[in-house]
Structure formats: C-alpha cells, structure tokens
Amino acid sequence: xxxxxxxxxxxxxxxxxxxxxxxxxxxxxxxxxxxxxxxxxxxxxxxxxxxxxxxxxxxxxxxxxxxxxxxxxxxxxxxxxxxxxxxxxxxxxxxxxxxxxxxxxxxxxxxxxxxxxxxxxxxxxxxxxxxxxxxxxxxxxxxxxxxxxxxxxxxxxxxxxxxxxxxxxxxxxxxxxxxxxxxxxxxxxxxxxxxxxxxxxxxxxxxxxxxxxxxxxxxxxxxxxxxxxxxxxxxxxxxxxxxxxxxxxxxxxxxxxxxxxxxxxxxxxxxxxxxxxxxxxxxxxxxxxxxxxxxxxxxxxxxxxxxxxxxxxxxxxxxxxxxxxxxxxxxxxxxxxxxxxxxxxxxxxxxxxxxxxxxxxxxxxxxxxxxxxxxxxxxxxxxxxxxxxxxx
Numbered sequence: 001x002x003x004x005x006x007x008x009x010x011x012x013x014x015x016x017x018x019x020x021x022x023x024x025x026x027x028x029x030x031x032x033x034x035x036x037x038x039x040x041x042x043x044x045x046x047x048x049x050x051x052x053x054x055x056x057x058x059x060x061x062x063x064x065x066x067x068x069x070x071x072x073x074x075x076x077x078x079x080x081x082x083x084x085x086x087x088x089x090x091x092x093x094x095x096x097x098x099x100x101x102x103x104x105x106x107x108x109x110x111x112x113x114x115x116x117x118x119x120x121x122x123x124x125x126x127x128x129x130x131x132x133x134x135x136x137x138x139x140x141x142x143x144x145x146x147x148x149x150x151x152x153x154x155x156x157x158x159x160x161x162x163x164x165x166x167x168x169x170x171x172x173x174x175x176x177x178x179x180x181x182x183x184x185x186x187x188x189x190x191x192x193x194x195x196x197x198x199x200x201x202x203x204x205x206x207x208x209x210x211x212x213x214x215x216x217x218x219x220x221x222x223x224x225x226x227x228x229x230x231x232x233x234x235x236x237x238x239x240x241x242x243x244x245x246x247x248x249x250x251x252x253x254x255x256x257x258x259x260x261x262x263x264x265x266x267x268x269x270x271x272x273x274x275x276x277x278x279x280x281x282x283x284x285x286x287x288x289x290x291x292x293x294x295x296x297x298x299x300x301x302x303x304x305x306x307x308x309x310x311x312x313x314x315x316x317x318x319x320x321x322x323x324x325x326x327x328x329x330x331x332x333x334x335x336x337x338x339x340x341x342x343x344x345x346x347x348x349x350x351x352x353x354x355x356x357x358x359x360x361x362x363x364x365x366x367x368x369x370x371x372x373x374x375x376x377x378x379x380x381x382x383x384x385x386x387x388x389x390x391x392x
Contacts, residue, residue: 071360072367073353075114075334077312078197078235078260085169085197085235085260087114087335090368091325091353094316094339095120095173095199096145100159101166107346112353114335115169117199118159122175123184125151130283135272140291140318141340142272144284147175147204152185156192163194171197171237175204179224183231190232197235200228203243203266215241215250215266222253229258237314240264240305242297246385251305261312263337264305265298291340292318299331300384306332306373307380320348322355329368330375 073089076082095117101110110116128148135142149155155172163170172195176182182200189195202214202221214220225238238254240247242265251262267288274281298317306313315333319325320341328336338349360368 069361069364069366071357071365073114073357073360074367075312075369077115077237077314077335079312080260081233081235085115085171087169088167089114089353089356090335091349091356092117092171092314092335092337093342093349094337095201096143097339097342100155101168101170102159102162104346108350111166111168112350113168114353115171115196117171117173117337118155119149120147120173120175120201121149121152121155121185122147123152123181125149125154132281132283133287135281135287137270137272137289137291137293139293140289141343142270142282142287142289143267144282144287146284152188156188160192160194163196166194169196170194171199171235173199173201173239174228175201177205179227182224183227186228186231186234190234195234197237197260198228198232199237199239199263200225201239201266203239203241213241213243215239216244218250218253221250222257225254225257225259235260237261237263239266239316240301241266242268242294242301246383247301248304248308248383251309255309255311259311261314262305262309263314263316264301264333265294265317268294268297290317292320294318295324299327302328302333303331303375304381304383306376319352322352322359325352325356326359326371329371330373332373332376334369334372 074086075090076086078085089112091113092115093113096119098104098116098118100118101116104110126147126149129144129146133144133146150158159170172189174182174185174189176185186198189198202224204214205211206214206217206220212220214224221238225236229236236259238259238261240251240254240262244250247264251264254262267290269286270289271286272281273279295318298315302313302315312335313333314335314337315328315331316337316339318340319328319336319338325336336352338352341348356368360366360371365371
C-alpha cells in the first residue's frame with residue numbers, strides 16, 4: 001500500500017451544477033485452448049479469440065495516425081435488459097472506496113468512469129463498528145467499517161438528485177440482515193432517477209439463520225436474489241463471497257434466481273493483532289481483507305464462475321494496473337472494479353481505461369471483449385476445492 005494524499009486537479013464534469021458532499025458526516029472509507037462460447041456485447045455476440053502477447057505498453061492510439069483502430073470499450077452488464085446498464089467502459093469503482101461519487105469530484109473526471117458502485121446502503125441508518133476500523137496489511141488492508149451509512153431514505157434525498165444529472169451510471173450497493181431488509185431498500189430505490197442498478201452485498205448475516213451469511217449458503221443466496229428480482233426491474237448484480245469451499249453452486253443458484261450479472265469477489269475474512277497489547281487490533285475483531293493480496297483468490301473464483309454461468313462477471317480484487325485487468329478478462333470477466341488502490345492513487349481507474357484502449361488499438365482490436373475468456377478450458381475443470389494442493 002502506498003501513501004499519497006488526494007491531489008486536487010479538476011472539477012467533476014456533469015450535466016448539472018457541480019456539488020460538494022452535502023452529507024459531511026459520511027466517512028470517506030479509507031483505502032489450454034480459448035473457449036469459443038459467445039459473450040454478450042452491446043451489438044451482439046462476440047467470439048473469443050486468443051490474447052496476443054502483452055509486450056510493452058503501447059502508445060496512445062491517437063498518435064498512430066488516421067489508420068488507428070477505433071476502440072469501443074462499452075459493455076452491457078444486463079444483456080437480458082438491453083440498454084438498461086450499458087457502460088461506456090469496463091472500469092468501475094468498488095463500493096466502500098469511492099463514497100457516493102461526489103467526494104472525488106475535485107480529483108478526477110468522474111464522468112469518464114464506467115460506473116460507480118456507491119457505499120453500502122441499508123434500510124435504516126447504521127453507526128458502524130467500533131474503532132479501530134482500518135489497518136494496513138502486507139499487500140493490502142483490513143477494514144471493519146460496519147456498513148456505516150445514513151440509510152436509504154437519506155441516500156435518495158441527498159445523492160440521487162445529483163446522480164440524475166450525471167452521464168456515469170451509479171449502482172447502489174445494498175445490504176441487510178433479512179430478505180425483508182433487502183427488499184425494503186430496493187423497493188425504495190426502484191424508479192428513483194439517478195439509480196442505474198442494484199448490487200447486492202450478500203456477505204451479511206442472515207438473522208433468520210442464526211447469523212450465517214447469505215453469501216455462503218446456496219439456498220439463502222438464491223432466496224434473497226429472487227426476492228429482490230421480484231421487487232424491481234432495475235439491473236441486478238450480486239456480489240459473491242470468497243469465504244466458501246466451492247463457489248460454483250452458489251453462482252449458478254444466483255443466476256437461476258434472476259441476477260443480471262455477478263460481481264466477484266467481496267473481501268476475505270481476516271484479523272490483525274495489536275503488537276503492543278497482544279489483542280485483536282480491530283474493534284470488531286474481524287475485518288475484510290482487500291488489495292493485491294487477494295488477487296489470486298479473486299482470479300481463481302472468476303475463472304471457476306465463468307465456467308458455469310452465462311451472465312456477465314465483474315471482477316474485483318487487487319486491481320492496480322492494466323495487467324491485472326487483462327488477467328481478469330482472460331479468466332472470463334467482462335469488466336472490473338477498482339477499490340483499495342484508489343486510496344493510494346484516485347487516478348488509477350481512469351489511467352487503466354486509457355491504457356486498455358491503447359492496448360486494444362495497438363493490437364487491432366475494436367473492443368476489449370475478444371480478450372474475454374482466453375484462459376478458460378474448452379470444458380469445465382473440476383473445482384479448486386478438489387485437489388488444490390495434491391494431484392492424483
């Protein structure tokens with residue numbers, strides 16, 4: 001994890017007046033052969049082709065003259081609802097790392113992002129977990145914010161009118177402790193101008209099942225997805241937890257329950273020890289591990305999920321540079337979310353957009369979508385839960 005504060009560069013470009021954060025109390029959390037299965041694109045199916053060698057970073061396509069390839073980085077994250085969640089590029093910012101979007105308006109051009117996933121939103125306001133809430137770890141960070149947020153009504157009142165004036169889609173991350181909680185939040189968001197989609201954070205305790213997370217139980221994950229699907233026509237993304245033995249049945253159940261896309265992955269559970277007291281450092285004991293340290297786990301889960309579902313996958317976990325994006329595309333994702341890296345350098349997402357466009361242009365690709373799935377096997381592999389360390 002690097003240092004560096006936010007550098008003021010330019011104002012956010014919106015179709016309405018620029019606004020500062022009206023909710024000053026909000027914490028700004030910080031910090032084998034390629035398959036030939038078609039993948040969804042805005043213009044129709046696209047066949048996967050092998051990924052060319054990466055080589056050095058290419059020059060910007062604009063400098064290549066009039067014959068340079070025009071690159072369209074757009075991607076449809078809800079192909080079953082054409083046009084409902086069409087992104088101009090495949091680089092999103094992850095929930096909990098970008099506030100409500102407006103906090104970074106003085107730092108970068110928010111309109112150039114593919115989409116914004118806002119802070120986790122609950123039915124009622126939440127004060128969050130006791131401090132300390134954040135600590136750095138080798139290759140990442142642990143956070144235990146506890147979903148501090150003002151509640152869905154305040155989010156609609158304070159932020160949705162601003163989002164409605166933006167061109168960049170805002171996807172609201174939704175959390176709850178029961179199916180009724182999730183449905184209650186989503187019903188309030190349904191039809192609100194400025195809300196482009198829903199991302200379900202199902203890594204929350206299901207009070208009705210003794211606190212077991214929705215995300216680790218196939219039936220619970222399917223039930224909450226189906227209930228939310230019945231409550232709204234908004235595009236629905238469901239965020240997977242890595243804290244399971246075999247992710248594939250859960251991913252299939254979520255798809256069957258009506259999800260438009262899958263985001264993978266949420267944080268891994270971990271703890272840190274305070275070396276002065278020899279006690280757990282975080283006030284909540286447990287925290288969520290994010291950053292480059294979890295990238296191999298996230299890559300493995302994207303790789304496994306892509307072999308069993310037909311809906312788009314948005315990859316999350318340790319994205320800091322173009323090579324990370326290319327790896328996730330090869331594993332089957334069509335888009336990525338940048339999270340923890342933003343705390344060290346808020347410009348990472350837009351730099352990746354530019355580099356991905358230049359990479360495609362230099363290789364004669366009109367889109368990034370032909371890169372998707374090149375690492376996948378012709379037939380599904382067995383899951384990693386069967387023989388990760390030992391081979392027969």
